[in-house]
Amino acid sequence: MNAVGAEDTVPRLAMRGIRKRFGATVALEGVDFAVASGEVHALVGENGAGKSTLVKVLSGAILPDAGRMLIDGAAFAPRRPLEARRAGVAMIYQELSLAPHLTVEENITLGMEPSRWGLVQRGEVRRRALDALRQLEHPEIPLDLPVRRLSVGLQQLVEIARALAVGCRILVLDEPTSSLSRQDIERLFAVIARLKSQGHAIVYISHFIEEVKRISDRYTVLRDGRCVATGATAEAGVSDIVGHMIGRRVEQLYPRSERKAGEVVLEIRELAGTARPQCASLSLRRGEVLGIAGLVGAGRTELLRAVFGLDPVRRGSVRVKAITGVASPTRRWDQGVGMLSEDRKAEGLALGLSLADNATLSRLPLLVLPSRQYHNTQRWIERLGIRCAGPSQRVRDLSGGNQQKIALARLLHHGADVLLLDEPTRGIDVASKALIYQLIDDLAAGRLGDRPCAVLIVSSYLPELLGVSDRIAVMARGRLGEAKPVSDWDEHSLMLAATGGQAA
Amino acid sequence: MSGGAPASELLRWLNRLAPLLGLLLVYAIFAFVVPESFLSLRNVETILRQSAIVGTAALGMTLVIIAGGIDLSAGSMIALSTVVIAAMLERGAGPLTAAAAGVTAGALCGLFNGALITGLRVVPFIVTLGTLLIVRGAAKGLGREQKIDVPPESLAWLDDLLASLGGGQRWMLVPSGVWLMLALALLVAGLLRYTRLGRHVFAVGSNEQTARLCGVPVPRVKITVYVASGLFAGIAGLLQFSRLTVGDPTVAQGLELPVIAAVVIGGGSLAGGEGSILGTLVGALIMEVIRSGCSQSGVPNWVQEIITGAIIVLAGALDRLRHRRAAE
Numbered sequence: 001m002n003a004v005g006a007e008d009t010v011p012r013l014a015m016r017g018i019r020k021r022f023g024a025t026v027a028l029e030g031v032d033f034a035v036a037s038g039e040v041h042a043l044v045g046e047n048g049a050g051k052s053t054l055v056k057v058l059s060g061a062i063l064p065d066a067g068r069m070l071i072d073g074a075a076f077a078p079r080r081p082l083e084a085r086r087a088g089v090a091m092i093y094q095e096l097s098l099a100p101h102l103t104v105e106e107n108i109t110l111g112m113e114p115s116r117w118g119l120v121q122r123g124e125v126r127r128r129a130l131d132a133l134r135q136l137e138h139p140e141i142p143l144d145l146p147v148r149r150l151s152v153g154l155q156q157l158v159e160i161a162r163a164l165a166v167g168c169r170i171l172v173l174d175e176p177t178s179s180l181s182r183q184d185i186e187r188l189f190a191v192i193a194r195l196k197s198q199g200h201a202i203v204y205i206s207h208f209i210e211e212v213k214r215i216s217d218r219y220t221v222l223r224d225g226r227c228v229a230t231g232a233t234a235e236a237g238v239s240d241i242v243g244h245m246i247g248r249r250v251e252q253l254y255p256r257s258e259r260k261a262g263e264v265v266l267e268i269r270e271l272a273g274t275a276r277p278q279c280a281s282l283s284l285r286r287g288e289v290l291g292i293a294g295l296v297g298a299g300r301t302e303l304l305r306a307v308f309g310l311d312p313v314r315r316g317s318v319r320v321k322a323i324t325g326v327a328s329p330t331r332r333w334d335q336g337v338g339m340l341s342e343d344r345k346a347e348g349l350a351l352g353l354s355l356a357d358n359a360t361l362s363r364l365p366l367l368v369l370p371s372r373q374y375h376n377t378q379r380w381i382e383r384l385g386i387r388c389a390g391p392s393q394r395v396r397d398l399s400g401g402n403q404q405k406i407a408l409a410r411l412l413h414h415g416a417d418v419l420l421l422d423e424p425t426r427g428i429d430v431a432s433k434a435l436i437y438q439l440i441d442d443l444a445a446g447r448l449g450d451r452p453c454a455v456l457i458v459s460s461y462l463p464e465l466l467g468v469s470d471r472i473a474v475m476a477r478g479r480l481g482e483a484k485p486v487s488d489w490d491e492h493s494l495m496l497a498a499t500g501g502q503a504a
Numbered sequence: 505m506s507g508g509a510p511a512s513e514l515l516r517w518l519n520r521l522a523p524l525l526g527l528l529l530v531y532a533i534f535a536f537v538v539p540e541s542f543l544s545l546r547n548v549e550t551i552l553r554q555s556a557i558v559g560t561a562a563l564g565m566t567l568v569i570i571a572g573g574i575d576l577s578a579g580s581m582i583a584l585s586t587v588v589i590a591a592m593l594e595r596g597a598g599p600l601t602a603a604a605a606g607v608t609a610g611a612l613c614g615l616f617n618g619a620l621i622t623g624l625r626v627v628p629f630i631v632t633l634g635t636l637l638i639v640r641g642a643a644k645g646l647g648r649e650q651k652i653d654v655p656p657e658s659l660a661w662l663d664d665l666l667a668s669l670g671g672g673q674r675w676m677l678v679p680s681g682v683w684l685m686l687a688l689a690l691l692v693a694g695l696l697r698y699t700r701l702g703r704h705v706f707a708v709g710s711n712e713q714t715a716r717l718c719g720v721p722v723p724r725v726k727i728t729v730y731v732a733s734g735l736f737a738g739i740a741g742l743l744q745f746s747r748l749t750v751g752d753p754t755v756a757q758g759l760e761l762p763v764i765a766a767v768v769i770g771g772g773s774l775a776g777g778e779g780s781i782l783g784t785l786v787g788a789l790i791m792e793v794i795r796s797g798c799s800q801s802g803v804p805n806w807v808q809e810i811i812t813g814a815i816i817v818l819a820g821a822l823d824r825l826r827h828r829r830a831a832e
Contacts (some may be wrong), residue, residue, distance in 0.1 A: 308717075310716065310717065328719075329716060329717060329718070329719040330719035330720075330721060331719075332719070333718070333719040334719075339717065341713075341717055346711075346713060347711070347713040347714055347717055348714065348717070349711070349714055350706075350707055350710035350711035350714045350715070350777065351710070351711065352710040352711070352777040352778065353706060353707065353710045353711075353777065357703060357706065357707065358714075361703070361707055361714070361715070361718040361720065362718040362719050364700040364703055364704075365700065366699065366700050367698055367699060367700070368697075368698055368699060368700055368702070368703055369698070370697065370698075410718070
């Protein structure tokens with residue numbers, strides 16, 4: 001493989017006029033897409049815009065109806081994923097595909113173990129694995145450790161190393177940062193920069209426009225199966241790209257109307273859980289949005305869980321409205337507290353059940369009339385613009401954004417007026433995010449329901465936290481700092497406070 | 505991508521009716537092979553009668569499986585129930601008291617299962633594998649390792665629950681035991697669909713974490729389904745007793761397997777969150793139709809076992825296929 005500059009005339013990968021229909025649905029309508037070697041090309045678009053279909057065409061998982069592909073000028077028409085892999089297309093998906101019990105070196109060489117007379121040559125395995133890790137400049141990853149003992153971020157590097165060991169020419173990263181911590185993201189970005197300088201062509205798919213701005217050289221926006229914009233990333237603003245994605249101008253991503261702080265509805269005093277949080281105090285007023293910032297692992301989720309009665313409380317007290325006492329989720333719902341879980345798939349939703357069952361689960365009457373349940377759910381489907389076949393559809397079939405809206409619909413249907421929201425916009429499309437921000441504002445201002453609600457929101461995404469909150473408190477190493485008005489904070493000071501705890 | 509609403513609605517109905525169509529198909533095949541018996545009403549009655557024990561026990565098992573559990577002790581609870589009924593009759597109790605005692609014994613075993621599963625947080629497979637032996641042992645101990653015979657005069661109505669109908673009772677169409685099973689099935693189906701408890705059973709089986717987050721009393725729901733499983737096994741024991749008219753601690757050995765198979769053939773998922781009472785009954789009937797059809801058409805026993813086994817695998821495969829399609 002020879003490293004060539006991005007200005008080379010023959011692109012590493014060229015996709016021309018790719019077209020694909022599924023029945024009546026047009027997934028791709030003549031998409032052109034090209035990546036040069038030594039280039040990071042971001043592919044962005046809302047869920048359902050056609051990103052994953054395009055990538056599946058590239059990886060040989062789907063045959064296009066029309067269009068052609070060239071790799072280094074040579075025709076490329078994979079009929080199976082294996083053919084694409086042999087041609088040098090490597091995919092790194094959000095869900096990693098490693099064998100957890102095998103070691104790092106075994107995983108890197110999986111499926112192409114060097115062998116002689118059926119015996120694996122361990123020395124050769126080790127050499128190849130180390131070579132690949134050196135290319136990433138991460139030779140410190142222990143070769144003989146079972147992969148499941150590595151952090152998610154390191155597992156992802158192992159998977160990239162495997163792609164390099166196979167000799168990939170085009171690396172596709174599909175939402176690679178959605179389950180990574182901040183340090184892992186930084187490390188990944190460094191690896192991407194290195195691969196780029198080695199002349200690899202990289203396709204980077206992400207929802208996070210800030211990331212795209214930072215890491216990519218060029219971008220392409222897909223909407224409704226068409227390519228609606230492409231260009232140099234440096235020349236495009238975040239709002240331009242978002243505008244292309246949702247097809248209209250974004251006036252204000254974070255609406256903020258007049259809010260009036262009322263009485264204290266949630267008072268936490270020196271709360272401590274089993275390991276996290278260690279000490280947390282705050283008071284939340286009606287009509288107020290209080291944000292909690294902090295690093296992953298600082299104990300923010302654990303704080304919400306302890307307040308909601310999902311995790312045991314070791315010390316301290318929680319008062320909801322007039323009631324102080326030991327909590328269980330059942331009691332909290334009765335007191336008008338609702339919680340949105342950070343893990344939509346494992347905890348937030350029962351994916352196998354219908355939208356109606358999920359939306360009404362916390363507030364079912366003794367005798368359930370399905371027609372009534374459907375009617376109630378239909379109201380929220382319309383109010384939140386949930387794209388679905390109807391209230392009886394399974395939640396599993398919905399996109400991430402629509403799933404999240406159903407999880408929120410549960411809190412709204414319940415009529416909760418104290419809302420604990422844990423990473424409410426993680427991994428969802430921009431339009432759904434905008435709707436959720438609008439919803440939070442509506443709730444705090446009292447436009448939804450009969451009185452203003454109180455919202456406690458945990459988020460790792462600082463622009464969002466600064467955008468929606470009235471006050472922000474930072475959690476570091478299990479301790480919650482004092483909540484200060486949002487005007488006293490900026491991204492820099494929030495990061496400083498979040499990491500400052502570690503220095504102390 | 506989701507299709508139009510009417511198309512998916514049609515698909516849903518087809519999915520729901522798939523086991524029923526399977527039953528009709530299997531019946532039609534045998535009606536073709538042995539028309540003389542399979543086209544008679546008498547044969548329908550026999551099949552219903554023969555499947556009543558498994559069918560009744562499977563009602564409780566459906567609840568357990570929807571809630572994401574399993575109950576391997578069903579066969580043992582059936583045996584215990586027959587022994588308790590016989591022992592009560594032997595001690596001079598009336599038939600109703602004896603029947604109630606047998607059913608209660610089953611329910612108590614279920615309570616024991618549920619308490620162990622929620623209290624010790626051990627997986628249901630292991631707990632009920634243990635109680636399979638414990639309950640079987642208790643039944644043998646109670647019967648002093650042998651059958652308990654009951655004097656015929658103290659049986660009263662207890663031996664006609666599953667008896668073939670005599671001339672004067674043709675208006676009943678099927679014996680009272682079958683009616684009992686059908687009435688209970690209707691009750692449980694209604695419970696699953698129209699009550700909070702029923703929806704909670706589905707929620708716990710589909711995703712226990714979500715159920716907890718939403719304030720569902722998860723341990724209480726779990727205990728309830730195991731009590732129900734014990735209760736229905738107890739009633740199945742009453743039907744078993746009615747057929748044998750002795751308390752037999754060795755009866756229904758391994759019967760939990762056809763009971764579980766009925767639920768699975770009927771669309772229940774061992775991963776929880778899915779299953780239906782109609783499906784379960786159909787599953788029990790399919791197995792009985794195959795059994796009776798094979799023996800009437802002279803197919804040897806071993807072939808019949810292979811066919812039943814293949815149908816279980818097929819039901820599982822169909823279920824996966826349905827899910828894969830739904831996921832796309």
